[in-house]
Amino acid sequence: MLRKIAEIIVVYRHALAVIAMFLLVLSGYGLTQLRFESDLSKQLPEDLEAVKDYFALQNEFNAGSSALIYVKIESTKSVVDVRDPRVIEAIYNLEQRLKEREYVTSTFSIADLCVQILGRLPRSIEEVNFVLNFLPPEAKNGLISGDYSSTLVIVEINRERNQETLIRVYNEITSDIEKSNFPDGVKVILTGDLGITYRILQMLQSDMNKTMAVAGAIVVFLLLYFYKSPVRMLIPLIPLIFGVVMTLGFMGLLGIPLDMATSTVGAMIIGMGIDYGVHITNRYYEERSRGRPPEEAAEEAITETGKALLGAALTTIAGFLALSISILPSLKRLSITLTMGLGLAAINAVIITPALAILEEEIRSLLFKKETRISISGSESKLAGLFRRWGWRIKKFPIGALILALIISIISLYGLSQVTTEVRLEKMIPRGIPEIEALTDIRSEFGGQDEIYILVRADDVRDPEIVRAILRFERAVEADSYYNNVFESESIADEVIEKYGFIPNSKDLIKEALKDSSLVSPDYSMTIIKFKGNFMGVTQEDFDRIMRYFEEEIEMSYFPAGTKVSLAGEAYLNYVLNNLVNSELSRISTIGTVIVVLVVFILFRKPSVSIAMIMPMFLGALWTIGYMGLTGIPFTQTLAGVVSMIVGLGVDYGMHITHRFMEEFREGNKTPIITTMESVGPSILVGALTTAGGFLALLSADLTAIHDFGKVLAVGIFASMFSAYLVTPAILQLEFGKKIGGGESEKD
Template sequence: MLKKLAKIIVEYRIAFGLVAVFLLVVSFYGIAQLKFETNLANQLPENLPAVQDYFTVQNEFQSNEVLIVVVKIKDIKEGGVYDIRDPQVIQGIYDLEQKLRQHEYITNTMSIADVYINVLGRLPKNREESKFVLNMLPEDVRNQLISSDYTTTLIIATMNREKNTQALVRVYNEIQNDIDSVKFPQNVEVVQTGTVGILYKFLLFMQHDMYLTMAIAFLFVASLLLYFYRSPIKAVIPLIPLIFGVIMTLGFMGILRIPLDIETTTVGAMLVGMGIDYGVHVTNRYYEERKKGRSIEEAAEESIAETGKALLGAALTTIAGFSALSISVLPGLRRLSLALIMGLGLAALNAVVITPAIIILEEDLRKLITGHYEIPETRSHSGFIAKVFELMGRTVRDNPWKFLALVFVITLFFGYGLTMVTTEVRFEKMIPQNIPEIQVMNDVRYEFGGEDELDVLVKADDVRDPNVVKAIYIFEQSVLSDSYYNNAVEAESIADVVIRKYGYIPEDKEKIQQALEEYQGTPLVSSDYSMTLIRFKGNFMGVSQDEFRKIIRAFEEEIQNSEFPPGIEVSLAGDTYLNYALDKLTNTELQRISTYGTLLVVLIVILLFRSAKLSIAMATPMFLGALWTIGFMGWAGIPFSQVLAGTISMIVGLGVDYGMHLTHRFMEELEEGNPYPIVTAVKSVGPGIFIGALTTAGGFLALLFGELTPMHDFGKTLAFGIFASMLASYLVTPALLQIFYGKQIKKRGEEK
C-alpha cells in the first residue's frame, strides 16, 4: 500500500507542491485573524459552579475589578520631594484622580486627596497642613492610605469593563496616558497595577514570547541541520515542509477561531521542535538509500514507503497522546489538543509529500550546475557519530541486562523526585516577578495588607431581611477575627452600609432598604434583592500556592460553620476564587489526561504491531521517559500549571516514537536475514533519533527565551522529556529486543 502511495507522491510531486502552496496562501489570511485570550473565566468550563458564580457577579454587580495606581518615592535626588505628603504630590494625585473619573468604565475612586477635600474642602497648601489632617485619622484608616515611612500611597479605582483583549489594551493605554499627562514632582514614580496592569503585561509577554520563541526555535533547528547535513541547501530541505506546516497550523487556528492563550501560545515553538522530526527521518533514509546506489526516484520511493510506516505509527501515537488533552474540561487544553493534532498532522503530511519533491528538485538543480549527481555525505551516517552508534549497538547486543540495570538505578533517582512535585496556576505567578507592576503590587501587600479581593456571594429570597443582614455581619466579623489564617484585612457588605447609617441593624426591612438606596459605593445588591456580595480584601494572591490553598479552605470552613438562616446559599466567587478552582481542576485533569493518553498510545502500539514483545519494547521507554520527567520536575522545583497539565500525555505520545523507529528497523533487518539486526538498527536509526531529539528539544528550549514563567517551565520539562525518552529508547528498546529475539538470531546464525 505504502509502496504504491510512494510512487504516486514521487510521480505527481509537482501537483502536490502546488496544492501545498495554495494552502499556504490561504493560511496567511487565517494568521491575520488570530486573537489573544487573557480572560481567566474563558480558561475554565462554563458549567463549573465557580465560573457560573463569577458570571453572576459580573452580570448582577457589574465588575469588581480593581485598578491600583501606586504613587511612590523612587529616588532621593536633590531638587525633588522626599515625602508623599508633599502638597505637590497630593496635587498630582488629585489631578490624576479627576482624569480617571472621566472614563465611563471607572465607577469609583479613592485616594488621600479625597480625605483632604472632605476635611478641608480643598487640598493642603503646605506640609504642616498635610500632616495635620493625616494625623487626625485613626491609625488603621491612615495605614490603609499611606505607607508607614510616608513613601507610598495608592489611588484605588473600581472598574466595569468588557472582558476582552481589545478592551484591556484600550483601558490600559488610556490610563497610562492619564498618568503620563499629569505632572508629578521629581523623585516620584507612578505605576498602574492590579488586574488591568498585570493582565496587560501578561498579554504583551504572550505576544512577544510566541514570535520570539518560534523564531529562535527555527534558528536552533536550522543550525543543527546545517551541522549534520554539511550544506545550507540540504539543511533547508527538511525545514521547508516544517515551515509550511507551522504557517498552515497558525492560519487554520485563525480560520477556526482558536485563540492564542497561555496554552496555545506555545504551539509555534512546539511544532518547530516536533515537526522537524518527520522531515529528518525521511531525509536521512533518502540519503542512506542514495549511498547504496539507488536512483533518486527509487531512493525517494523507498524513504517514503519504509520510513512512512514508522512515521505513520509515530504520528498516530503522538496524536493519540495529544488527543487525550481533548477530553479535558479545561477549554485551553482542548484548544491546545486541536492545534497540536492539526499541526502534527500537517507536519507529517508535508514531510512525506513535500520533502521528496524538494530533495529531487535539489538533486536535479545540482546536476544542471555541476553536470552530474552527487552522492550526499552527512555527519549523521559517517565519522564520529556513526562510530558511536555502531559501538552502542554492539555493546547493547552483548550486555542487554547491564543496560536494564542502569535504567533501574536512574528510575530510582527520579522516582524520589515524584514526591516533591507541586502545582501553580495563578496568572500573577506566570509573569516575571521583577517587573514594576508586580513589584509595586508586592509593596501594596506589604505596606497596606493587600488589595486582592475575594467575594462571598449570598443568595436569599430577600437579602434585606434583618435576619440575613445580621448573619452577614456575624460572618464578616468572624472572618476578620481570623485574619491570621485567612489574610483578610478589610470587608464591605450591606451590613456595614446599614450600621454606618443607623449604628445598628434595625428589625425593619424598610429601614434597611432606605440605607441601601442611599449607598453610593460599588454595587453590593442585585436589582431584585435576591443576591448580595461580601467583599473581602487582603493578601490572598501574594503568598505561596500552598498558603493560597489554605486561605481559600479557611474561607470555605467559615462558610460551612456560619449560621445563616435556612434556605440561604453562600459561596465564594470572583477572580481570586477562579484561580483556586483552576488549581483543583489542574490536579484532577493531570491524572485523567495522563491516564487516557497513556492507554490510547499503548492501544495504538498494540493494534499496529500486534505483538506483546514488540509492544513492550516500544512502550517501556515511553513510560520511563514520562516517569523520569515528573521526577525531574520535582528535583528542579517546576510546578504543574494549566499549561503543564497535559505534559505527561504529550511526552508519552512523543516518547514512544523513538522506540518505534528502532523496533521497526530491527524487524525490517530481522526479516531480511541480517545476522546483526540490533547493531544495524541502532547504527542506522540511532543518528536520526538523535538529530530528531536535538531539534525537538531545541524547539522546546526556545521557550526559555520567553518572559512567561510557564513557558520556561514548559520548555525545560518537554526538552527533558524528549531527552529522557531518547535515552530510555537507546537503553531499553534494543536491550529488550535482544533479550526477546536473541535466541532466534543466534539459532539462525548457527544454521547458516
C-alpha cells in the same frame, strides 16, 4: 498500500506541491485573524459554578476587575513624601481624568479624603496630617505606607474583557498618569488586575515571536551541522515552515486564540515537526547511497520510513488528543492546535520532502554536471560508528542497560513525591517586572489589596436575619485575620450599623440604609461581602489553606433557609483552577497513556515488540516528572497535559528502533541490533536534538510558565530518547537474541 501511495506521491509531486502552495496562501490570510487571550475566566469551563458566580459579580456589582495605581517617592530631592500637596494635587488630577472614562466606576485615594474633610485640596503637609488623623489605624495603613513614601489610587473598572479593550484601557490610563503632572522623583506604576493582565498579554505576543525565531535558528544550526549543506538543509526545513504557517493560519481561520498554552505551538511544531522531515530525508539519502535512482529512493523512503512515521504520528497525536477530554478550555485548544500542527507537518514531510530532494539533485546535476550524494547515517559516518559500538554494547550487556534505567527510575520516583502545582497568573511573570514589584511592595506596605468576595443570594437580602448573618460571618472572619491574612472587610451590615448603630428588626429601616448601596444588586436578590488582604502573594500551600478556610467558614455559617452563600472573585477562580489542574493531570495522563498503548498494540500486535516500543514513553514521563519535583518546577495549567504529550512523543523513538530492528530481523541480519542502532540511532539523535531545540527555544520566553514548559518538554524528549537507546534495544535483544544466534564482534 503504503507503497502504492508512495508511487502516487512521487509521480504527482508537482501537483501536490501546487496544492500545498494554495493552502499556504490561505493560511497567510488566517495569520491576520489571530488574537491573544489572557483572561483567567476563559481558562475555565463556562458552566462551572465558580465561573458563573464570577460573571454575576462582574455584571451585578462591577467587581472583580480593578487597577491599582502605585505612587512611590523615588527621590527626595524635590519631594519629601506623598503628603506633599503637589503629590496630592497630581493624584486628584489623575482621578478627575479617570472619572471621565466610561469604564471607570469609582476611584479612591488620599486626595478624596482630603477633599471630603477639608472641602478642598491641602496646602501643606500639616493639613494632610490633620486628615490622616481622622482615619482608624487600619484604614490609614491600607492607604499610605508607614514611612509616607508611597500611597495607592484604587480604581474600579467595568470593561469588556477582550484583547482590544484591555489594550485601549491600559494605554488610556497610562496616558492619564503621564498627563497628571506628578513632581520629579515620583514614580507611578499601573498594576493590579489590569496591569498584570496587560503585561501577560504583551509577553504572550513577544514570547511567541521570540520563541519561534529562536526555535528556527536552533533547528537551522543543527541541520547545517548534520547535513553540511545550506541547500540540502532546506529539504526537511521547507515542509516544516509550510506546516507551521498553515497551523497558525488555520488557528486564525478557526478562531482559536493564542493563550498561555497555545502561544507555544509555533516553537513546538518547529521542534517536533522537523523530526518527520529528517527521517524521510535520511532514508532517501541512505537509499541513494546504495545506488537507487531518485524516484525509487523516494518511494522506498516514503514506504519504509513512512510506516514508522505513520505509527509515530498516530501515537503522538493520540497523546495530544487526550488533552481534548480536559474540561479546561486552554488544554482543549492546545490539543486541537498540536494535533492539527503535527498532522500538517507529517503530511508536508511525506509529500514535499521527497519532491524537494529529487528537485535538489536535478538542479545540482544541471549546474555542476555531476552527481553527489550525502549521508549522515551511513557506515562511513563517525556518528554512525558511535552508535554501532553502542549497539554492540547493548547486544553483549542488555541486562546492564536495564539496571541503569531502573536506578534512574528509583531516583525519579522520589522526585515524583515532591511535585507541586501553581496556577496564579501573577506567578507566571518573572520577578523584576515593574507591575510585580509594585504588587510586592503593596502587600508589604499596605497589607495587600487582593480581594475575596462572598456572594449572598436570597429573595431579598435586606431581610434583618440575613443582614445579621452577614455581620456574624464578617466578624468571625475578621477575628481570624492572623490566619486568613484579611485586613479589611465591607458589607451591607457595616452600612446599616453606620447609619443606626445597630441592625434594626424593621426591613423598611434597612431598605432606607441601603437605598444608595453599591453592595446590593438592583433587584436586592444578591449582595456581597468584600474582604481585602494578602491572598495571592503567599505560597501556593498558604493560598490553598486560606481558600479552604473561607469554604469551611461558609459551610459552618448560619444563614436563614433559602439563602445561598458562595465564594467568588478572581482569587477564588485561581483556587478552582488549581484544583482542576490537579484532577485533570492524573485523568489526562492516564487516558493519554492508555490511548497510546492501545494504538501501539493495534498497529503492531506482538506484545513483546509493543512493550519494547512503549517503555521509553513510560520512563521518559517518569524521569521528567521526577526532574520537575527535584528542581522545584510546579505543574501549571499549561503543564497539566505535559505527561500525555511526553507519552505521545516518547513512543516515537522506541517505534523507530523497533521498526528497523524487525525489518533487519526479517531479512536475516545476524546482528540486527547493531545495524539498527547504526542506521536509526543518528536519525533519532538529530530528530531529538531538533525537537528539544524547538522546546528549549521557549527558554527565551519572558513568562515563567512558558519558560518552564519548554524546559520540561526538552527534558522529556532527552529522557525519552535516552530510555529508548537503553531499554528498547535491550528488550529486543533479550527477546530475539537466542533466535538470531551468534554475530559479529565489536571490531567487525
